[in-house]
Amino acid sequence: xxxxxxxxxxxxxxxxxxxxxxxxxxxxxxxxxxxxxxxxxxxxxxxxxxxxxxxxxxxxxxxxxxxxxxxxxxxxxxxxxxxxxxxxxxxxxxxxxxxxxxxxxxxxxxxxxxxxxxxxxxxxxxxxxxxxxxxxxxxxxxxxxxxxxxxxxxxxxxxxxxxxxxxxxxxxxxxxxxxxxxxxxxxxxxxxxxxxxxxxxxxxxxxxxxxxxxxxxxxxxxxxxxxxxxxxxxxxxxxxxxxxxxxxxxxxxxxxxxxxxxxxxxxxxxxxxxxxxxxxxxxxxxxxxxxxxx
Numbered sequence: 001x002x003x004x005x006x007x008x009x010x011x012x013x014x015x016x017x018x019x020x021x022x023x024x025x026x027x028x029x030x031x032x033x034x035x036x037x038x039x040x041x042x043x044x045x046x047x048x049x050x051x052x053x054x055x056x057x058x059x060x061x062x063x064x065x066x067x068x069x070x071x072x073x074x075x076x077x078x079x080x081x082x083x084x085x086x087x088x089x090x091x092x093x094x095x096x097x098x099x100x101x102x103x104x105x106x107x108x109x110x111x112x113x114x115x116x117x118x119x120x121x122x123x124x125x126x127x128x129x130x131x132x133x134x135x136x137x138x139x140x141x142x143x144x145x146x147x148x149x150x151x152x153x154x155x156x157x158x159x160x161x162x163x164x165x166x167x168x169x170x171x172x173x174x175x176x177x178x179x180x181x182x183x184x185x186x187x188x189x190x191x192x193x194x195x196x197x198x199x200x201x202x203x204x205x206x207x208x209x210x211x212x213x214x215x216x217x218x219x220x221x222x223x224x225x226x227x228x229x230x231x232x233x234x235x236x237x238x239x240x241x242x243x244x245x246x247x248x249x250x251x252x253x254x255x256x257x258x259x260x261x262x263x264x265x266x267x268x269x270x271x272x273x274x275x276x277x278x279x280x281x282x283x284x285x286x287x288x289x290x291x292x293x294x
């Protein structure tokens with residue numbers, strides 16, 4: 001009896017200790033996010049006020065030597081490149097996850113799963129070298145326009161880079177759908193394909209959307225690979241075969257030698273990027289709420 005009482009007290013103590021550890025870890029994560037937000041906004045907002053919010057956000061010229069800081073070309077470059085990556089990567093990623101969850105033979109699955117996980121572990125600079133050596137010459141030879149460092153090249157490469165994120169999250173979401181959904185659809189006379197695409201895939205919609213959002217976050221926040229192949233021209237995008245500069249590329253290219261207002265303008269660019277990601281997450285959360293109440 002005494003041994004049972006002692007063991008219960010020990011277990012309760014262990015639970016309390018682990019609860020405290022988890023609470024501290026959660027607080028540390030929240031503190032890190034708050035600290036990042038404070039750093040960005042405290043250093044970025046004054047620069048926006050000094051430059052002029054509309055001049056900063058809607059200005060089309062970026063000339064740090066003349067104290068002209070307009071990031072509208074970089075904003076549009078980021079939007080266009082990310083949109084291109086979504087068009088290329090999202091359909092391929094979702095269809096691949098459907099294949100892996102519903103169609104893939106058991107003998108092939110371990111190799112395909114390992115391959116997608118390997119894609120997630122490849123460093124950005126390696127993707128950049130791949131784009132520089134393979135995609136840039138390919139785009140240049142196919143279209144015979146420009147030097148290959150273009151918006152299209154960056155979109156294709158980012159579409160490849162977001163695949164492992166979308167595939168991994170979407171496959172997990174598909175596998176979490178109760179099997180009774182699929183079996184019930186078959187019992188009602190639906191075909192295998194119709195059961196998957198009309199019943200199972202919509203049931204996993206929230207997880208699939210989460211994977212797409214994570215992929216978008218990866219695409220809009222990617223720096224090194226984009227720097228190597230996008231052309232890095234701080235001007236308004238003039239076509240998919242022309243070079244562009246994204247917000248992340250703008251920061252990494254100039255932060256090393258920036259000072260005073262120039263440095264603060266680059267931090268303010270990070271604020272705009274941070275707000276973009278917050279807006280994407282907010283829209284997705286709102287969409288998920290509507291789907292739950294529908």
